[in-house]
Amino acid sequence: MAARAQLKPAARVAGRRQDVWSIVNEAAAASPKQPIVNMGQGFFGYNPPEFIINAAKAALDQVDCNQYSPTRGRPRLKKAIADSYSPLWGRKLDPETEVTITTGANEGMLSAFMGFIEEGDEVIIFEPFFDQYISNIEMPGGKIVYVPLHPPPNGDKQGTSAADWTIDFAELEAAITSKTKMIVINTPHNPIGKVFSKDELLKIGELCVKNSIIILSDEVYDRLYYVPFTRMATLSPEIERLTLTVGSAGKNFYATGWRVGWLIGPPHLIQYVAAAHTRICYSSVSPLQEAAAIGFEQADQENFWEGAKKEMKGKMDQFNTIWKELDLPFSDPDGGYFVLVNMAKVKVPADYPFPNQVKDRPRDFKLCWFLIQEVGVAAIPPTEFYTDQNAHIGEDWLRFAVCKEDEVLDRAKERLRDLKKYIES
Numbered sequence: 006m007a008a009r010a011q012l013k014p015a016a017r018v019a020g021r022r023q024d025v026w027s028i029v030n031e032a033a034a035a036s037p038k039q040p041i042v043n044m045g046q047g048f049f050g051y052n053p054p055e056f057i058i059n060a061a062k063a064a065l066d067q068v069d070c071n072q073y074s075p076t077r078g079r080p081r082l083k084k085a086i087a088d089s090y091s092p093l094w095g096r097k098l099d100p101e102t103e104v105t106i107t108t109g110a111n112e113g114m115l116s117a118f119m120g121f122i123e124e125g126d127e128v129i130i131f132e133p134f135f136d137q138y139i140s141n142i143e144m145p146g147g148k149i150v151y152v153p154l155h156p157p158p159n160g161d162k163q164g165t166s167a168a169d170w171t172i173d174f175a176e177l178e179a180a181i182t183s184k185t186k187m188i189v190i191n192t193p194h195n196p197i198g199k200v201f202s203k204d205e206l207l208k209i210g211e212l213c214v215k216n217s218i219i220i221l222s223d224e225v226y227d228r229l230y231y232v233p234f235t236r237m238a239t240l241s242p243e244i245e246r247l248t249l250t251v252g253s254a255g256k257n258f259y260a261t262g263w264r265v266g267w268l269i270g271p272p273h274l275i276q277y278v279a280a281a282h283t284r285i286c287y288s289s290v291s292p293l294q295e296a297a298a299i300g301f302e303q304a305d306q307e308n309f310w311e312g313a314k315k316e317m318k319g320k321m322d323q324f325n326t327i328w329k330e331l332d333l334p335f336s337d338p339d340g341g342y343f344v345l346v347n348m349a350k351v352k353v354p355a356d357y358p359f360p361n362q363v364k365d366r367p368r369d370f371k372l373c374w375f376l377i378q379e380v381g382v383a384a385i386p387p388t389e390f391y392t393d394q395n396a397h398i399g400e401d402w403l404r405f406a407v408c409k410e411d412e413v414l415d416r417a418k419e420r421l422r423d424l425k426k427y428i429e430s
């Protein structure tokens with residue numbers, strides 16, 4: 006008995022439900038429709054551009070690139086990021102004190118929470134949320150306070166825009182208490198594709214200034230926006246003082262496996278993020294930091310940012326023609342590479358056999374399973390990004406990632422035509 010107690014895992018990892026990624030992957034493996042067209046997880050179906058791949062290969066030949074980097078990141082990458090973002094900030098960023106490199110955006114955010122959150126501190130996040138925030142906030146003992154993004158009221162009947170998902174500012178204000186230490190913003194948003202308007206960000210920022218709340222602005226999709234994009238940190242010096250902006254080389258350069266990210270912020274915040282990062286993983290992958298630096302240095306001359314945006318918007322629009330064909334409403338994204346589609350009109354047969362891991366989950370898990378089995382296309386059930394209490398808001402939607410080769414998108418559309426017979430007109 007004693008031995009068993011010693012082997013007991015910590016509550017922070019025990020007792021979690023099977024995660025959405027393994028449910029979807031298992032369903033995909035068991036589907037009779039092979040090979041599955043996987044539009045679930047947000048990884049790219051193609052490589053970074055050649056100038057970046059070549060930079061990564063060349064870095065491996067450099068002796069120092071195969072050894073530890075400084076804990077706050079390689080000077081060349083910090084400088085390349087400061088140079089690339091200074092014009093967007095409207096002032097010169099200091100690479101030594103205002104930028105710190107992390108092992109992906111994810112570990113960067115964990116470092117921010119570890120650097121500032123103590124047991125019982127409250128962190129506000131909007132629902133739906135990127136799922137990693139939850140465990141990352143809970144690990145240092147933070148308490149999460151959820152504020153919903155309200156979906157378009159007619160989103161099940163007609164096409165809507167990601168901008169129609171709205172904040173009720175009275176609800177946001179009511180969520181703030183004397184224990185609120187941080188708020189997490191995500192723009193462009195996963196899974197909605199919402200680009201927060203300047204007005205929305207200003208209102209959030211002013212509430213944070215009034216209540217001295219640190220703003221963690223997750224902007225990992227910051228180069229993929231299809232409407233004007235405002236960066237939280239640029240709104241006013243008072244807001245900037247409180248803002249940590251998160252970025253990701255994985256998302257920027259089509260290389261989610263590289264695990265290179267960063268935070269930009271004022272020195273009085275960045276130093277503690279860097280201190281936590283040093284204790285969590287010491288420093289981040291050296292050769293891929295070097296490659297990311299070269300990516301930033303050459304992006305403008307390669308017209309990479311404009312090209313990336315145009316290409317992704319093209320994929321988005323090309324793929325979404327299928328929903329018009331099927332007469333299923335979708336929420337047209339203003340940024341990023343995810344689209345939410347409303348499946349309220351899809352009628353799953355009442356006696357359809359669902360396995361245990363799906364049958365007690367909300368309707369979107371069943372829709373996801375059904376699509377994988379009957380159509381051969383994998384998507385993500387967005388209630389994974391909601392608390393149980395608010396899961397009903399997301400249960401008629403599915404999230405599709407369009408960062409795939411054009412042929413894959415065409416194949417997905419071909420398969421999705423098989424849904425027609427299940428759609429109520």
Ligand SMILES: Cc1ncc(COP(=O)(O)O)c(C=O)c1O
Pocket residue numbers: 047108109110111112135191194195223225252253254255256261264265266
């Ligand atoms: C909103 C959001 N933030 C952060 C991340 C993680 O980024 P990284 O791969 O750089 O850790 C993701 C990845 O899907 C994301 O969607």
